[in-house]
Amino acid sequence: MNKLMFAAIAVAFLGACSTAPQVNAPVDDKSVGATTGSTGGANTSGGAGTGVSGSNVAGGNPLRDPNNVLSKRSVYFDFDSFVVRDEFKPLIEAHARYLAGNRSAHTTIQGNTDERGSREYNIALGQRRADAAKRLMTLQGAQESQIETVSFGKEKPRNPGNDEAAYAENRRDDIVYQGE
Amino acid sequence: MPRSIKCTLAFAVFLFLAASARAQLTIDIVGGAGTTIPISIVPFNSDNGGQAAISSIVAADLARSGLFKMIDAGGISPPPQRATEVRVADWRARGADAVVVGSVRPQADGRADVRFDLVDAVKQQTIASQSYLIGASQSRATAHKIADVIYEKLTGDRGVFSTRIAYVTKQGPRFQLVVADADGADPQTIVSSNEPILSPKWSPEGMRLAYVSFEQKKPVVYVQNLGTGKRAAIANFRGSNSSPAWSPDGRQLAVTLTRDGNSQIFVMSAEGGDVRRVMSSPGIDTEACYTPDGKSLLFTSDRGGSPQIYRIGIDNGAVERVTFDGSYNVSPRALPDGKGIVYVRRDGGRFQVAIMDYATRQTQVLTQGPDDESPSIAPNGKMILYANEASGRGTLAAVSSDGRVKQRLSASAIDVREPAWGPLPQ
Numbered sequence: 100m101n102k103l104m105f106a107a108i109a110v111a112f113l114g115a116c117s118t119a120p121q122v123n124a125p126v127d128d129k130s131v132g133a134t135t136g137s138t139g140g141a142n143t144s145g146g147a148g149t150g151v152s153g154s155n156v157a158g159g160n161p162l163r164d165p166n167n168v169l170s171k172r173s174v175y176f177d178f179d180s181f182v183v184r185d186e187f188k189p190l191i192e193a194h195a196r197y198l199a200g201n202r203s204a205h206t207t208i209q210g211n212t213d214e215r216g217s218r219e220y221n222i223a224l225g226q227r228r229a230d231a232a233k234r235l236m237t238l239q240g241a242q243e244s245q246i247e248t249v250s251f252g253k254e255k256p257r258n259p260g261n262d263e264a265a266y267a268e269n270r271r272d273d274i275v276y277q278g279e
Numbered sequence: 280m281p282r283s284i285k286c287t288l289a290f291a292v293f294l295f296l297a298a299s300a301r302a303q304l305t306i307d308i309v310g311g312a313g314t315t316i317p318i319s320i321v322p323f324n325s326d327n328g329g330q331a332a333i334s335s336i337v338a339a340d341l342a343r344s345g346l347f348k349m350i351d352a353g354g355i356s357p358p359p360q361r362a363t364e365v366r367v368a369d370w371r372a373r374g375a376d377a378v379v380v381g382s383v384r385p386q387a388d389g390r391a392d393v394r395f396d397l398v399d400a401v402k403q404q405t406i407a408s409q410s411y412l413i414g415a416s417q418s419r420a421t422a423h424k425i426a427d428v429i430y431e432k433l434t435g436d437r438g439v440f441s442t443r444i445a446y447v448t449k450q451g452p453r454f455q456l457v458v459a460d461a462d463g464a465d466p467q468t469i470v471s472s473n474e475p476i477l478s479p480k481w482s483p484e485g486m487r488l489a490y491v492s493f494e495q496k497k498p499v500v501y502v503q504n505l506g507t508g509k510r511a512a513i514a515n516f517r518g519s520n521s522s523p524a525w526s527p528d529g530r531q532l533a534v535t536l537t538r539d540g541n542s543q544i545f546v547m548s549a550e551g552g553d554v555r556r557v558m559s560s561p562g563i564d565t566e567a568c569y570t571p572d573g574k575s576l577l578f579t580s581d582r583g584g585s586p587q588i589y590r591i592g593i594d595n596g597a598v599e600r601v602t603f604d605g606s607y608n609v610s611p612r613a614l615p616d617g618k619g620i621v622y623v624r625r626d627g628g629r630f631q632v633a634i635m636d637y638a639t640r641q642t643q644v645l646t647q648g649p650d651d652e653s654p655s656i657a658p659n660g661k662m663i664l665y666a667n668e669a670s671g672r673g674t675l676a677a678v679s680s681d682g683r684v685k686q687r688l689s690a691s692a693i694d695v696r697e698p699a700w701g702p703l704p705q
Binding site for chain 1: 498518563586610652
């Protein structure tokens with residue numbers, strides 16, 4: 100019974116394989132699987148949850164202290180704008196000071212846009228938002244080499260809606276530290 | 280016990296393949312050409328019922344192009360199989376200007392002999408005849424070749440029924456880059472990831488795809504060989520790496536990199552390395568597309584304050600602005616005849632696909648919007664695939680370069696985006 104079932108499924112499997120030519124091979128691409136496995140579901144804001152580094156430093160990490168401004172990681176932008184609003188300058192200054200005082204720390208600033216317009220052009224727009232935050236940080240003591248700026252364009256919206264509230268939430272930089 | 284694990288694994292993979300087969304696109308005509316060619320496709324006779332599908336695939340290809348009107352071929356007994364058996368008066372009476380007849384004869388070695396004749400019923404002439412000796416798995420490909428011959432004879436343009444397309448699907452958190460025949464058949468997932476995939480671009484010989492994947496938590500440009508399945512991160516510099524475009528000889532890629540600051544266009548070897556900056560500008564330069572002669576790049580830049588399309592000579596660095604009307608003109612694609620571009624414009628908040636002729640500077644808006652993006656031109660220049668949204672989900676559509684024929688390409692319950700039309704088979 101068991102053997103029969105196995106044979107039947109194996110035949111079905113082989114049949115499916117024989118109709119799927121070589122282009123199908125990368126479905127099993129280990130590098131893709133591995134990478135996406137480790138970053139799986141990464142909602143890339145520096146959110147809590149990735150317990151490992153947090154538990155190692157058990158409460159002593161200012162980046163994780165909810166009462167510390169360093170635990171705030173998102174900077175929001177106006178429509179069609181790359182200007183860091185005054186309300187977010189203290190947050191960026193705090194991260195700049197942290198980087199200046201911790202030369203081994205590295206961070207990635209991820210720029211995002213709302214869903215309107217060309218995907219590739221939005222990657223360039225998101226990059227400009229990330230670069231704007233980086234410029235402020237380097238003016239305040241962070242080293243250029245500590246900060247990488249990248250863009251997700253409109254590809255990873257935090258709010259999937261398509262009204263102004265969703266757009267405002269998605270016009271954003273996220274600050275993510277290495278190892279998080 | 281190991282056996283049952285193996286069994287479960289095999290079954291899981293089988294389910295996965297079955298699921299990806301269900302993701303096939305179906306293509307519907309939603310708007311036709313002004314004038315169509317009335318044609319009758321007589322079902323090819325066959326001793327083998329399975330092979331009879333060839334003539335129905337030919338008919339489906341031609342019908343989908345929107346340029347033909349199918350005239351009923353039933354009721355003539357016996358149905359003609361070759362040009363000499365076609366009584367033109369029968370077909371003229373039905374209104375057919377052209378008649379296709381053919382046969383499929385199984386051979387002793389398991390292959391089949393497929394023949395067809397295309398008869399011009401107006402001029403009473405046979406205008407095409409071909410025969411093919413094919414294996415059992417080549418029925419669809421042969422049908423597409425026959426449709427290409429008929430299309431070219433009757434319209435004067437190359438057929439694109441034998442081409443392939445690529446597109447990206449999103450199902451829940453899963454992104455898949457899929458390659459399928461131009462009619463949506465035989466979809467194959469070539470890479471899947473839990474992070475976004477975008478901007479697939481076919482190499483000119485159709486053996487490689489360049490695309491952008493976020494699997495390393497940032498945009499990185501990959502090139503994947505479709506024959507071997509092997510791939511390489513071709514542009515993975517500090518910052519963002521995106522917007523790949525192939526040179527017409529397949530040896531170079533233009534990419535947008537931010538490694539030196541701004542989003543700027545670079546040209547590099549398609550094998551990796553030899554990275555050269557094309558120009559320096561204070562603003563954003565991206566979305567490069569080679570002109571068919573390989574001498575220039577079209578690109579999007581906001582150097583003038585709003586995103587507009589420009590062109591630069593790769594060797595002499597001379598830049599000229601291409602679009603002037605409106606405050607948002609992006610995503611340029613060169614027409615294969617070198618006489619104009621297809622691009623996306625924003626008009627009153629609507630994003631629409633438009634076509635511009637260089638000589639007349641005339642722009643024709645081809646689509647309605649409001650969310651049309653990522654246009655990709657068929658290699659004969661006659662159809663444009665693009666992405667839009669329907670009931671909150673990404674879907675694909677196509678429009679003819681004169682704006683008349685409109686197709687909808689849909690896959691049930693799956694978000695589809697980022698279409699790329701492959702080259703003519705070589």
